[in-house]
Amino acid sequence: MPKFTIPKEEYVCKGHSACPGCGTPLALRYTLKALGKRTVLNIPAGCGGVILGVWPSYALKVPVVDNAFECTAAIADGIRAGFDVLGVKDAYVVGWAGDGGTVDIGLQALSAAVDRNANIIYVMLDNEAYMNTGIQKSGCTPIGAWTTTTPVANGKGWNTSPKKRIMEMLVANGIAYGATVNVAYPEDFIARLREAKDIKGTKFIHALAPCTPGWRIDPRKSIEVARLATQTGIFPLYKVENGKYSLTKEIKNRKPVREYLRLQGRFRHLPEEAINEIQRLVDEEYARLLKKIKETNE
DSSP: OOOOOOOOOOOBOTTOOOOTTOSHHHHHHHHHHHHOSSEEEEEESSHHHHTTOOTTSOOBSSOEEEEOGGGHHHHHHHHHHHHHHHTOOSOEEEEEEESIIIIITTHHHHHHHHHTTOSOEEEEEEOSSBTTTTOBOOTTOOTTOOBTTBOOBTTBOSOOSOOOOHHHHHHHHTOSEEEEEETTOHHHHHHHHHHHHTSOSOEEEEEEOOOHHHHTOOGGGHHHHHHHHHHTTSSOOEEEETTEEEESSOOSSOOOHHHHHTTOGGGTTOOHHHHHHHHHHHHHHHHHHHHHHHHHTO
């Protein structure tokens, strides 16, 4: 088997305006390294649409369609339909939205696109809040996290609701392919996009990407924190193909969630019992995933 190598081609130029340590440019780089220059992105309001700049000071080498928050999947499907009419078969259409633009505001359009089995790749950049507009809680904000709409005062007030199980919703809805990826694992990230690009139908990529001001982390530790999300089991890497689940990154000895939480200011307020409860929930979710892997591969 040939050795896996990360393509040298760059489609994200230097000079973008992302914060130091931001995961978004990395996710964009890996996505385009996997798909190549025959790719069209459509991006709603959010960091992904802002940090690239505007023409002629534009930091991307592929075309982008800007759209409203709720429209990402619908616009992507429309672009794909236009390409089909024109006979363009060699271009990839990617809907690229944040977690708020996916699990909250854009969920209806995504669900409808899955119903139509739209032949698109949808990448959800998950930085676990509405970061571009002031770090408000989204449907993907984890339990225990501080946000500006779940402010912490007098030892209480942090987010108490779990992340929406978006992958489970879309698997139940019949997506062709789904995978979780993490900017701390670029080879796995690129490999999942490469798998997705040649599958017909709706492909969903759930990409974890740190936001340094939102997570209140040292920019130099951005990748370390992202890697710990997978090493602790908080964000396991797996894929769902033809209804079968499988791990794409096996962690034999998971680290305690405490190691992940302690590096982030958004969790600094948590008392010992809350950390223990998060550990219990992570263990429970990880066991559920392993059970699904076993059941769908029997």
